[in-house]
Amino acid sequence: MTEPAIVPAAVLVPLLRRPEGPALLLTRRAMSVATHKGQIAFPGGAVEPEDASVEAAALREAAEEIALPPERARVLGVLPMQHTWTGFEVFPVVAQIDEVPALVPNPKEVAQIFEVSLAWLRTPGVFQRLDREVGGRRFTDYRYSTAEGVVWGLTGRIIYDLLHSAFV
Template sequence: MSSATSEPVNAVVPTMLPPFDPRKVPVVGGGTADGLPAVALEQLTAQALRARFAAPPAWAPELRREPRMTGREPAQAAVLVPIVQRPQGPTVLLTERTANLSTHSGQVAFPGGRVDPEDANIAAAALREAWEEVGLSASYIEVLGSLPTYTTVTSFIVTPVVSLVEPGFELTINPYEVAQAFEVPLGWLMDPANHRRHAVPAGDGTQRHWYSMPYQDGAEERFVWGATAGMLRNLYRFLSA
């Protein structure tokens, strides 16, 4: 999100969902046990991605809605899914939220936030947020299309806007919201062997299920989970259909 009054699109409301360390929540499925194939690398090229979004296959998203944990009225939000066209292979640009935020602190997220009345459309909102959060200029971005909405525990109805990003850009991080930006190989994210499914009790007596995708980035683990992992899982379903 990009202003002091805005909230992260996959924030958790502590009063209704007890605090927990997502790294310690048991794994209940996913990974190699699912037997799902990885998306072939030739399907992840810029040309192949353009063709897939130009003529989408019949498919269904796996994840659409998290348990509602707030009385807040639903609000439209947009995130940018930036696929960077690196010579060694495409990557996804992600951010780590700052530790001083009251919610969603330290978590991995896409650039994104609430849709403003001034935004021309959902894609414009995602581009604006990417500029405000990490200084990613729209001049490097080619919007491919959108995935179905994903509704978070805090009633944000999030539209993922998938895009290609030409290399050569320079980022300017907004230190209020973003601690750092980093990239994860798209091929790694599109391999369900790296997708772990978790379950944790929700405030209404049911269970909240979510995915994690822990990526070892040198000595540091990038723990992708929750709404961000859910939208990536839906991207996998779209590209593998």
């Protein structure tokens, strides 16, 4: 049996500077996409051959999905790579956005764009850790309750890593 090919991917983790404190920019995936329909996610996708780096891929994907001009994002660094059940190695690229332009969701990929403050994500009762077993494999799922729904899976793991990083 052949192992599935590992696909490198990158997501942009946009940290917004707001007067009341930093916030994260998130999207809700469109129902028309092939996978993870309607889920809350960061903008991102597969690293393409023309991408010079994972940072370039994350910036390109954010421009394609939410019309964020790459020059508006100041890359701060990359969080630890995450594996997905679907065969991706995802590199979370953290970037600061000082002035948020008018963002437009690409309707083929994104149904909604919204913000969640880091203060909210740190509020007691918002976070839940679940240790689970699926198909004989144990893993930890990090979940965050927001006004827009529950953030979980890969996005929850990335938020958990971000909140425990030197970036915030």
